[in-house]
Amino acid sequence: MKEKKVPSPFATLWGWAELYHTSLYSSVVLAILGVGCNMLAYFCVAAIIRLLLAGANINACWPWCGLMLAGYVGKALFLARSTALSHTATYHTLRDLRKCLLSKLSRVPMGTILGTPSGQYKTTIVDRVEGMEPTLAHLIPEMTSNLLVPLAITVYIFMLDWRMGLASLVTPVLGLFIVAQSGKTYGARWQGAVETGRRMTNAIVEYVGGIQVVKAFSQSAGSYKKYARAVEDNAQYFVDWMHANQKYMASWQSILPAVLVTVLPTGLLLWNGGSLAAGNFLTIIVLSLGLTGPLIAAMSFVDELAVVGTNVGEITKILDAPELNRPEQPVPIAGNAVQLKGVSFTYGKTDAEVIHDISLDIPPGTVTALVGPSGSGKSTMAKLIAGFWDVTAGTITLGGINLKEIPLAQLNQQIAYVSQDNYLFDRTIRENIRMGRPEATDAEVEAVSKAAGCDSFIRALAHGYDTLCGSGGGHLSGGEKQRISIARAMLKDAPIVILDEATASIDPENEALIQRAISALTKGKTLIVIAHHLGTIVNADNIVVVDKGRIAAQGKQAELQESCPLYALMWQAYLGSRDAA
Ligand SMILES: Nc1ncnc2c1ncn2[C@@H]1O[C@H](COP(=O)(O)OP(=O)(O)OP(=O)(O)O)[C@@H](O)[C@H]1O
Numbered sequence: 001m002k003e004k005k006v007p008s009p010f011a012t013l014w015g016w017a018e019l020y021h022t023s024l025y026s027s028v029v030l031a032i033l034g035v036g037c038n039m040l041a042y043f044c045v046a047a048i049i050r051l052l053l054a055g056a057n058i059n060a061c062w063p064w065c066g067l068m069l070a071g072y073v074g075k076a077l078f079l080a081r082s083t084a085l086s087h088t089a090t091y092h093t094l095r096d097l098r099k100c101l102l103s104k105l106s107r108v109p110m111g112t113i114l115g116t117p118s119g120q121y122k123t124t125i126v127d128r129v130e131g132m133e134p135t136l137a138h139l140i141p142e143m144t145s146n147l148l149v150p151l152a153i154t155v156y157i158f159m160l161d162w163r164m165g166l167a168s169l170v171t172p173v174l175g176l177f178i179v180a181q182s183g184k185t186y187g188a189r190w191q192g193a194v195e196t197g198r199r200m201t202n203a204i205v206e207y208v209g210g211i212q213v214v215k216a217f218s219q220s221a222g223s224y225k226k227y228a229r230a231v232e233d234n235a236q237y238f239v240d241w242m243h244a245n246q247k248y249m250a251s252w253q254s255i256l257p258a259v260l261v262t263v264l265p266t267g268l269l270l271w272n273g274g275s276l277a278a279g280n281f282l283t284i285i286v287l288s289l290g291l292t293g294p295l296i297a298a299m300s301f302v303d304e305l306a307v308v309g310t311n312v313g314e315i316t317k318i319l320d321a322p323e324l325n326r327p328e329q330p331v332p333i334a335g336n337a338v339q340l341k342g343v344s345f346t347y348g349k350t351d352a353e354v355i356h357d358i359s360l361d362i363p364p365g366t367v368t369a370l371v372g373p374s375g376s377g378k379s380t381m382a383k384l385i386a387g388f389w390d391v392t393a394g395t396i397t398l399g400g401i402n403l404k405e406i407p408l409a410q411l412n413q414q415i416a417y418v419s420q421d422n423y424l425f426d427r428t429i430r431e432n433i434r435m436g437r438p439e440a441t442d443a444e445v446e447a448v449s450k451a452a453g454c455d456s457f458i459r460a461l462a463h464g465y466d467t468l469c470g471s472g473g474g475h476l477s478g479g480e481k482q483r484i485s486i487a488r489a490m491l492k493d494a495p496i497v498i499l500d501e502a503t504a505s506i507d508p509e510n511e512a513l514i515q516r517a518i519s520a521l522t523k524g525k526t527l528i529v530i531a532h533h534l535g536t537i538v539n540a541d542n543i544v545v546v547d548k549g550r551i552a553a554q555g556k557q558a559e560l561q562e563s564c565p566l567y568a569l570m571w572q573a574y575l576g577s578r579d580a581a
């Protein structure tokens with residue numbers, strides 16, 4: 001069987017920049033012209049030396065001085081235009097790539113995202129993508145031009161005298177050989193640097209994210225240790241790398257520019273022997289001096305050559321992650337009945353199964369409550385119904401259609417998922433609510449806010465609906481956040497609402513407000529509620545008791561109290577806690 005050819009990192013990167021190839025090619029051509037103009041100075045000096053040796057009048061030299069000036073002006077103009085083109089193409093490519101990565105995250109299963117430290121996504125989408133900038137904007141035009149122009153000069157030296165041509169090649173070739181030797185380990189070294197950097201980022205993100213716990217439990221020393229070790233390891237890695245690489249760096253940086261070491265003695269011997277004219281000798285010396293600048297400039301991009309594989313690899317890992325496989329075109333769905341048939345589910349390949357062979361009917365317009373001990377699988381069932389994960393076995397259908405056959409956007413329109421920790425973005429309250437339906441008018445946003453019982457507290461804020469929520473909704477109280485999340489879900493007006501009831505004890509006044517908001521949200525809808533307070537679901541059409549990933553019993557409140565010992569126990573516990581409150 002023919003093995004599938006994996007494209008090289010450069011081919012992959014070049015493919016990402018496909019829309020901007022014309023600009024990138026143009027920037028290479030302009031960079032070559034720019035470096036060529038810069039080299040013109042050396043040709044002009046050589047020409048003037050030849051004129052002076054031939055006893056020419058000083059006036060014959062002025063045109064060469066003029067040409068040299070034109071060369072410098074040309075260099076500035078060509079390189080400025082080349083840089084502008086390559087940077088515009090690069091930043092548009094990076095923008096497209098970041099959009100692609102973010103849109104990809106919305107299509108991969110939740111499990112893939114939750115199983116990856118959030119710092120890792122930040123590092124790839126921000127840092128690794130940014131790491132492409134030197135490659136696209138600088139390496140492609142600048143390295144190409146800084147290699148091609150010296151190559152052309154070397155050919156010219158060979159044309160003047162092939163022996164001097166060979167002499168001018170000795171130290172550059174030796175220098176390039178050393179660069180190649182050090183470059184052999186660079187890719188692996190950089191991969192290691194990415195790993196230590198990732199560990200450091202994850203430790204920092206975890207430390208900052210958990211700072212409240214750290215402060216509350218006075219564990220700053222312990223938690224700080226993990227963070228400090230990651231920072232220490234990162235620094236040590238780069239110090240070790242620098243030490244290992246230093247001998248190569250020092251060697252090529254001193255050998256590569258030392259062209260005169262071979263050119264001068266060879267030229268002297270040949271001139272002395274009468275086989276090299278003084279004019280050619282001096283011209284070659286001047287041109288040899290001009291060779292080294294561009295070559296050193298080109299070598300400064302060798303690091304970029306080595307890191308491109310790692311950067312492209314990290315980005316490709318996200319872009320190639322398996323997606324929830326869904327069709328693109330909407331499908332006709334008959335009604336909003338939800339049905340689970342023989343559903344089993346395992347979070348990860350190495351995890352134990354948490355939902356075992358569950359079957360459940362949820363008729364449209366009914367209230368179904370999922371109750372059960374902590375860890376029994378209620379939230380998992382709710383998230384499977386919302387399509388966050390694919391079931392491992394069995395099927396879940398909506399209106400008779402398997403969820404796997406419904407496009408994600410269409411399923412999303414049918415279901416509003418309101419969890420306890422509904423995230424608010426650091427945007428205005430109005431924008432956060434409008435996420436439920438982006439085309440909603442201000443009047444509609446305010447109408448749902450009234451219905452969800454948050455209009456009055458929002459208006460009391462200094463900037464009303466234009467108040468910023470803070471990152472994660474940090475500028476608002478828990479109850480306020482929850483009511484805004486409910487308003488957002490109301491605006492979406494999905495026929496099925498999945499509600500994860502708050503477990504935290506809320507003060508009675510807030511609880512009453514939230515309950516009122518929930519009633520408004522769920523009126524006339526199919527409601528699936530994960531109930532932690534049994535008092536709120538006594539009138540549910542069907543109470544499903546979940547225990548250890550299975551349905552232990554289901555029915556109405558009165559039936560379950562009689563027939564399900566686990567439910568009877570939970571009810572007693574609820575009554576006890578209510579009386580104690
Ligand atoms: N992302 C995850 N990866 C691996 N296992 C998980 C994940 N989320 C939950 N679990 C496991 O699945 C089981 C069911 O968890 P689930 O959150 O569904 O329970 P729950 O009944 O909703 O609990 P609670 O009432 O405490 O919220 C638990 O054993 C839990 O440890």
